Amino acid sequence: MTKDELYTTVKDKQPNICQIVAYRDGEKVYAEEWNDYTREDCTHIMSATKSVVSLLIGIAADLGMIRSVDDKVLDFFPDYEPKRGEKTIYDVTIRHLLTMRAPYKGKGDPWSKVCFSDNWTYASLDFLGGRKGITDDFNYQTVCLHILSGILYKVSGMKTVDFANKYLFEPLGIKKHTSYFAETAKEHKQFTMDRLPKKDVWFSDPQGLGTPGYGLCMSASDIALVGLLCLNNGEFSGKRIVSSSWIKEMTKPLEVENEHFKGMSYGYLWWIINPEKNIYAAIGNSGNVIYINPEKNIVVAVTSYFKPSVIDRTDFIRDYVESYILEN
Known part of the structure; x- marks a missing residue:
């Protein structure tokens, strides 16, 4: 496949793609844009935000701000009062949040109850726990992961975006990001669904804490640098940004007992595509x-x-983009 053929294939078969950037052996080997996006424009990377937050938690652990992923969540919020009769919440750890094994009350994500509250972290804590106890079942959540941003703030005194700028984005050469807060439900929906390019922002709660489950806006050039950091076991341009031990632990596969996830495993907020070859995304x-x-x-x-009918694109990447790179 030629470069022109790949461009046309993306345009015809994957019409909502805006940018692709690829590296092999540390060299940029492909970069292209569609849909009137420029190389510098950002998109809302949706749940890929989670994987960036995993790196931030790792950095906080490396810095000694977090002692262990087995630390109990409630230890970080001594002023929070669990609901009467709630016992399970006392046993939930950071590891449970990172691996999507934390128990929650109710089904699905409680978007309105969290996002219309004054404190998204504490509103999320209200849903943590439940009568079933710690079952270790895979339970994919988005909005209640806001607890992780609350923990980052408690241990560092920094808003999510400021922590990311200092310890991850700036060392990678990524533009400084700012917080963005939607004043209304309409603005929140528009942020999620708008197809136009975004600025370098991170969607945040009223206190300015970035949403860890979604909400980060980056270009393909930006997130490719995040990928290079992981590929190089936490180093970038000769500088250690996150420990190699965290990258190893972060990508350790845990089985997902759910047919909706294509048989993939899960690490710390990263999907493990091929455990034998350690391919992850x-x-x-x-x-x-x-x-x-x-x-x-x-x-x-x-x-x-935004195109909700597109859930996962790893097969397309493997069959077309990776094949092109290997052939050229």
Whole structure:
């Protein structure tokens, strides 16, 4: 496949893709844009935000701000009072949040109850726990992961975006991000669904704490650098940003007992595509992906505008983009 053929294939078969950037052996080997996006424009990378937050938690652990992922969540919120009769919440750890094994009351994400509250962290804590106890069942959540931003703030005194700028984005050469807060439900919906390019922002709660489950806006060039950091076991341009031990622990596969996830495993907020080859990815709705293949020394970053029918694009990346890279 030629470069022109790949461009046309993306345009015809994956029409909501905005940008693709790919590296092999540390060299940029492909970069292209569609849908009137420029190379610098950002998209809302949806749930791929989660994987970036995993790196931030790792950095906080490396700095000694977090003693262990087995620390109890409630230890970080001594002023929070659990609801009467709630016992399970006392046993929930950071590891449970990172691996999507935390128990929650009710089904689905309580978007309105959290996002219309004055304190999204404490509103999320209200849903943590339940009568079933710690079952270790895979329970994919988005909005209640806001607890992780609350923990980052408690241990560092920094808003999520400020912590990310200082310890991750700036060391990678990524533009400084700012917080964005939607004043109304209409603005919140528009932020999620708008197909136009975004600025370098992170969607945040009323206190300015970035949403860890979604809400980060980046370009494919940006998230490709995040992928390179992971591929290089936490180093970038000769500088250690996150420990290699965290990258190893972060990508350790745990089985997902759910047919809706294509048989993939899960690490610390990263999807494990192929446990034998250690191929893993950050995956966001609409097909926003950071794909990392250590065996081939390849990183592929894809950004896309909102299209809910597109859930996962890793097969397309493997069959077309990775194949193009290996052939050329």
